[in-house]
Amino acid sequence: MKNAHPLLQALEALYPPERLLTRDAQLLTYESDALTAFHSKPAAAVIPISEAEVIETVRLCHQLAVPFVARGSGTSLSGGSLPIADGLLVALNRLNRIKSIDPEQRIAVVEPGVVNLHITHAAAPYGLYYAPDPSSQSICTIGGNIAFNSGGAHCLKYGMTSNHVLGMKVVLADGAVTEFGSDSLDGCGVGPDLIGLFVGSEGLFGIALEITVRLLPQPERYRTLLAAYDDLGKAGDAVSRVVASGMLPGAIEIMDRLAIQAAEAAVQAGYPDAEALLIVELEGEAPQVEAEFAQLQAMMRASGAFELRSARDEAERARIWKGRKGAFSAVGRLSPDYIVQDGVVPRSRLGEALTRIKALKTKHQLEVANVFHAGDGNLHPLILYDGRQPGALEKAEALAGEILALCIKLGGSITGEHGVGMEKRDYMPAMFSEQELDIMQALRRAIDPKEIANRGKMFPSGEAPALQQRGMHPLERQGVISRE
Amino acid sequence: MTTQSKPRAVAELQDFVRGNTLVHARGNGSKSALHPAAADIAIADLSLMRGIVEYQPAEFTLSARAGSPIAELKAALAAEGQYLPFDPLLPERATIGGTVAANLSGSRRYRYGGLRDFILGASVVDGGGRAYTVGGKVVKNAAGFDLSKFLVGSLGQYAIMTELTFKVFPDAPHFSSLRLRYQTLDAALAAIFFLNQSIFELDALDLLPAADGWSLLARLGGGADALPPRLERIRAALQSETAPQAAEEVADTARLWQPLRQLDAAFVAKVVLPPKRIPALERGISGCQRRYSCGGNIAWVATEDIAALDRALAALGLAGLCLQGDCEKPLLGKAPESILSARVKAALDPDGKLV
Numbered sequence: 001m002k003n004a005h006p007l008l009q010a011l012e013a014l015y016p017p018e019r020l021l022t023r024d025a026q027l028l029t030y031e032s033d034a035l036t037a038f039h040s041k042p043a044a045a046v047i048p049i050s051e052a053e054v055i056e057t058v059r060l061c062h063q064l065a066v067p068f069v070a071r072g073s074g075t076s077l078s079g080g081s082l083p084i085a086d087g088l089l090v091a092l093n094r095l096n097r098i099k100s101i102d103p104e105q106r107i108a109v110v111e112p113g114v115v116n117l118h119i120t121h122a123a124a125p126y127g128l129y130y131a132p133d134p135s136s137q138s139i140c141t142i143g144g145n146i147a148f149n150s151g152g153a154h155c156l157k158y159g160m161t162s163n164h165v166l167g168m169k170v171v172l173a174d175g176a177v178t179e180f181g182s183d184s185l186d187g188c189g190v191g192p193d194l195i196g197l198f199v200g201s202e203g204l205f206g207i208a209l210e211i212t213v214r215l216l217p218q219p220e221r222y223r224t225l226l227a228a229y230d231d232l233g234k235a236g237d238a239v240s241r242v243v244a245s246g247m248l249p250g251a252i253e254i255m256d257r258l259a260i261q262a263a264e265a266a267v268q269a270g271y272p273d274a275e276a277l278l279i280v281e282l283e284g285e286a287p288q289v290e291a292e293f294a295q296l297q298a299m300m301r302a303s304g305a306f307e308l309r310s311a312r313d314e315a316e317r318a319r320i321w322k323g324r325k326g327a328f329s330a331v332g333r334l335s336p337d338y339i340v341q342d343g344v345v346p347r348s349r350l351g352e353a354l355t356r357i358k359a360l361k362t363k364h365q366l367e368v369a370n371v372f373h374a375g376d377g378n379l380h381p382l383i384l385y386d387g388r389q390p391g392a393l394e395k396a397e398a399l400a401g402e403i404l405a406l407c408i409k410l411g412g413s414i415t416g417e418h419g420v421g422m423e424k425r426d427y428m429p430a431m432f433s434e435q436e437l438d439i440m441q442a443l444r445r446a447i448d449p450k451e452i453a454n455r456g457k458m459f460p461s462g463e464a465p466a467l468q469q470r471g472m473h474p475l476e477r478q479g480v481i482s483r484e
Numbered sequence: 485m486t487t488q489s490k491p492r493a494v495a496e497l498q499d500f501v502r503g504n505t506l507v508h509a510r511g512n513g514s515k516s517a518l519h520p521a522a523a524d525i526a527i528a529d530l531s532l533m534r535g536i537v538e539y540q541p542a543e544f545t546l547s548a549r550a551g552s553p554i555a556e557l558k559a560a561l562a563a564e565g566q567y568l569p570f571d572p573l574l575p576e577r578a579t580i581g582g583t584v585a586a587n588l589s590g591s592r593r594y595r596y597g598g599l600r601d602f603i604l605g606a607s608v609v610d611g612g613g614r615a616y617t618v619g620g621k622v623v624k625n626a627a628g629f630d631l632s633k634f635l636v637g638s639l640g641q642y643a644i645m646t647e648l649t650f651k652v653f654p655d656a657p658h659f660s661s662l663r664l665r666y667q668t669l670d671a672a673l674a675a676i677f678f679l680n681q682s683i684f685e686l687d688a689l690d691l692l693p694a695a696d697g698w699s700l701l702a703r704l705g706g707g708a709d710a711l712p713p714r715l716e717r718i719r720a721a722l723q724s725e726t727a728p729q730a731a732e733e734v735a736d737t738a739r740l741w742q743p744l745r746q747l748d749a750a751f752v753a754k755v756v757l758p759p760k761r762i763p764a765l766e767r768g769i770s771g772c773q774r775r776y777s778c779g780g781n782i783a784w785v786a787t788e789d790i791a792a793l794d795r796a797l798a799a800l801g802l803a804g805l806c807l808q809g810d811c812e813k814p815l816l817g818k819a820p821e822s823i824l825s826a827r828v829k830a831a832l833d834p835d836g837k838l839v
């Protein structure tokens with residue numbers, strides 16, 4: 001796409017030069033997301049500052065059949081915000097206003113480029129917060145969260161992004177603008193749940209322009225317990241006990257030896273030397289939480305933990321979580337490169353999944369660190385490799401593929417929160433039947449007949465941009481964000 | 485004469501859909517307003533496609549055929565101390581498929597979320613007679629488009645559900661309920677807003693007109709030991725912050741939390757609204773019986789004049805759904821139509837067969 005291209009000419013009329021980027025140096029920032037193995041150069045990037053500009057941009061793309069990719073902060077781990085070569089990149093960071101907060105009805109209306117954690121900051125004076133907490137929350141945007149239905153360690157009780165969206169205004173890929181949902185807690189309430197359909201559509205349906213989210217009251221009390229085990233299986237069994245007890249913790253997380261060691265080296269969390277650590281956090285009204293916490297401690301003692309620690313204050317709680325939340329970047333220090341997967345297995349088959357992953361890593365002679373949302377069966381195996389060695393990346397990818405196949409075989413999913421994107425599109429046929437994929441494609445084409453929105457993502461097709469060295473997101477290297 | 489079929493298997497339903505021009509799905513027919521009665525519409529009665537397909541309590545997920553009565557699912561879950569947190573509205577006669585199609589969550593929706601927050605996946609037969617599954621069976625799944633949530637509220641007009649999978653939760657072992665009396669609607673709403681920003685985690689919160697003003701019903705669930713002090717704290721806070729006329733503990737019965745229980749008129753409807761619109765709705769529907777559920781976010785309204793309710797909602801820009809009664813069109817007020825639904829219809833039911 002040269003400047004002579006009709007789209008660029010039209011965009012020039014819409015954007016001032018500083019918000020229409022076409023030079024290589026300007027576009028460098030947008031060449032990849034947090035799946036750094038893929039790079040691709042768009043023909044141009046635009047930085048809209050109003051809803052109207054976004055709508056007009058999408059309409060132009062549709063008219064001229066030029067593919068576009070929406071981008072929030074570019075922290076996608078699956079290549080979701082990877083630009084399309086010679087297409088348009090729409091950077092939404094400047095649409096970052098929190099339009100209103102209504103603490104009495106516990107809702108906030110935000111633009112798509114608002115950073116996840118900024119909603120919580122704005123709601124904090126009212127004793128409220130925005131619940132979904134991806135580890136990247138200090139930088140990722142609500143628009144990106146919507147595309148992937150992102151979650152975090154604390155999504156066990158109140159759900160992921162989709163469960164916190166009440167209303168939306170979107171521009172579909174063909175330029176049609178539509179609104180659905182409401183200010184009511186019942187969201188769509190009457191008529192099909194369009195919010196549920198749009199959230200998780202990975203940018204293939206269009207661009208979210210305005211989002212109404214629900215806020216929750218900050219819990220009165222947190223109680224956090226750390227349990228150390230000499231065997232990963234024991235930690236897995238302990239999770240089953242907690243779940244079976246009828247308690248509903250806010251978070252249940254597990255780390256294995258390699259992850260613990262890495263976290264220890266990186267943030268000196270003061271973790272015990274163990275094969276596995278289990279973190280269970282209760283939250284809610286103090287009388288209820290204290291009663292359950294006593295029960296939880298007894299249960300953990302009986303589960304064969306060799307050491308139990310409970311956070312006595314907010315500082316200790318923060319320290320327990322610091323090690324966990326920083327574990328991924330910490331693992332990055334142990335190895336020049338790694339791949340992170342986020343497959344899901346039924347909760348009752350967690351132990352089996354971990355045993356099989358252990359066998360797979362021996363077979364492939366690779367190191368794998370495990371950090372995961374045990375409460376909902378969402379694994380996060382980190383496969384370590386050295387990209388400088390020929391064939392190492394391919395070997396790591398082969399192992400990653402076998403782990404995904406394992407998740408499907410056990411009745412789970414290839415992704416719990418990171419999305420399919422570019423990375424896992426070739427595994428879709430293993431998870432869905434041909435007919436199911438056909439239906440999804442038909443749906444996509446009914447909304448986007450020219451297939452211009454995020455073309456090449458989610459569905460197995462087309463050529464992939466060049467595979468390159470993987471590594472940490474630049475912000476991870478600086479310690480600004482960390483992975484889960 | 486209307487063609488009717490009671491399929492027992494998916495293949496039978498597929499044949500039925502393929503063999504008819506207009507098809508309407510029905511569970512047990514408990515929501516009379518939702519069933520068109522035209523001679524040219526063939527009825528697919530799902531009531532024989534019933535039963536739990538898979539339920540492992542340790543997994544906290546449940547799959548059942550769409551024609552399963554809610555009561556049957558609730559009983560199976562209760563035996564394991566579990567429940568459907570969206571609290572299906574009509575537990576006696578309704579089927580799970582009909583509950584999803586109409587999107588009817590009860591008062592306990594207030595605590596953890598509605599139907600859409602707990603549906604994980606579904607098997608369907610679409611307007612083209614194709615059978616497939618949407619969503620998944622595990623509690624977390626970000627692969628592919630989430631058509632299962634779209635089915636919530638879809639009134640069977642895009643695809644007919646044959647099987648549904650839900651996430652379930654452990655239920656609280658004990659409950660207590662509190663009734664607060666306020667002289668004015670404003671005072672009662674102020675109490676709701678106070679509670680919304682408080683640390684109290686209510687299982688349910690409903691507002692209903694009373695002889696001398698308004699009643700606010702609050703429910704707490706939890707462990708036996710913690711419940712009395714929690715109830716005392718909340719009562720004390722409400723007394724000092726919201727000045728109710730009275731604040732008394734009342735017997736926590738199933739009847740108390742059945743929002744349609746006292747609504748008795750020719751038509752019963754659901755209205756979706758944020759609590760701040762309640763005063764406006766009150767002016768528009770004076771004379772109707774009503775109860776505001778889920779912290780004032782859903783209104784259940786009973787009326788003899790459905791056309792008047794329809795007009796009132798349209799004037800207020802609110803959407804409603806008539807559930808009971810012999811009405812021509814169940815969708816009331818502001819139509820929830822979006823071009824996005826039309827696109828889904830084109831993909832799933834291109835011939836416009838499902839009504």
Ligand SMILES: Cc1cc2nc3c(=O)[nH]c(=O)nc-3n(C[C@H](O)[C@H](O)[C@H](O)COP(=O)(O)OP(=O)(O)OC[C@H]3O[C@@H](n4cnc5c(N)ncnc54)[C@H](O)[C@@H]3O)c2cc1C
Pocket residue numbers: 033034069070071072073074075076077080081092112113133134135136139140141142143144145146147148149150151152153202203206207208209417418454473476481482483484
């Ligand atoms: C260190 C690290 C830790 C992470 N931890 C977690 C975690 O704990 N949990 C988790 O779920 N994810 C996690 N992620 C992944 C990532 O942060 C999330 O997927 C996040 O939601 C992406 O947000 P973003 O603003 O960076 O979106 P981008 O990467 O910019 O975009 C992601 C996708 O969203 C689309 N998109 C962006 N804006 C819009 C819009 N307005 N409308 C429609 N589509 C849009 C894009 O086209 C793209 O497909 C982590 C990533 C990193 C790098």
